[in-house]
Amino acid sequence: MKLLAPSILSADFSNLNQQIRLIEMAGADIIHCDIMDGQFVPNITFGPFIVNAIRKITKLPIDVHLMIKNPDNFISEFVDAGANYISVHFEEVVHLNRTINGIKESGVKAGVVINPSTPVHSLSSILEDVDFVLIMSVNPGFGGQKFIPSSIKKINELNRMKKELNLNFQIETDGGINKDNLKDVIIAGTDIVVAGASIFNADNVSAAVTEFKNIISSI
Numbered sequence: 001m002k003l004l005a006p007s008i009l010s011a012d013f014s015n016l017n018q019q020i021r022l023i024e025m026a027g028a029d030i031i032h033c034d035i036m037d038g039q040f041v042p043n044i045t046f047g048p049f050i051v052n053a054i055r056k057i058t059k060l061p062i063d064v065h066l067m068i069k070n071p072d073n074f075i076s077e078f079v080d081a082g083a084n085y086i087s088v089h090f091e092e093v094v095h096l097n098r099t100i101n102g103i104k105e106s107g108v109k110a111g112v113v114i115n116p117s118t119p120v121h122s123l124s125s126i127l128e129d130v131d132f133v134l135i136m137s138v139n140p141g142f143g144g145q146k147f148i149p150s151s152i153k154k155i156n157e158l159n160r161m162k163k164e165l166n167l168n169f170q171i172e173t174d175g176g177i178n179k180d181n182l183k184d185v186i187i188a189g190t191d192i193v194v195a196g197a198s199i200f201n202a203d204n205v206s207a208a209v210t211e212f213k214n215i216i217s218s219i
């Protein structure tokens with residue numbers, strides 16, 4: 001089953017409750033939260049407090065993507081805040097196996113993220129341990145960026161590795177996904193589609209979610 005995870009990075013935070021209600025009623029499957037600290041990436045977003053506030057207003061799973069320095073120091077806070085998925089960057093975590101297993105032991109799905117410049121084969125030693133892999137199809141740090149076309153090759157490669165190793169982790173893709181490239185991303189092997197600006201910047205947020213879902217279900 002292919003899932004849609006709208007990213008609230010592009011949502012109207014002055015009316016976040018309503019924004020979440022709109023995507024929820026339209027059929028969104030997961031809420032994606034981009035956590036940035038201004039150090040690992042050149043932007044600052046929000047922390048566990050907002051994740052906890054979201055948890056109180058929705059029953060949808062919450063997917064927390066940690067674009068931060070020293071994520072191990074904060075994982076327990078996001079677990080306590082109500083995260084259902086937590087992913088950390090391959091480029092930042094030194095003891096990746098320990099971090100991934102620590103997340104799983106807390107009862108949360110654990111994922112690893114790779115930036116556009118990080119090759120997929122770098123993940124070969126961790127794929128048996130993760131619940132999902134997040135491929136960044138833009139350079140992380142800002143919403144609304146243009147999709148990097150070579151990401152399709154990376155999704156295909158990861159999907160081949162998954163099948164060859166007979167593993168069942170989910171493939172998530174995040175960055176610049178819109179209705180024009182959505183089919184290509186899904187056909188390549190993506191299980192969880194993250195979309196921010198193309199949903200929350202639309203004239204009708206609910207209609208944008210419905211359109212995404214219809215495209216996904218048609219493949």
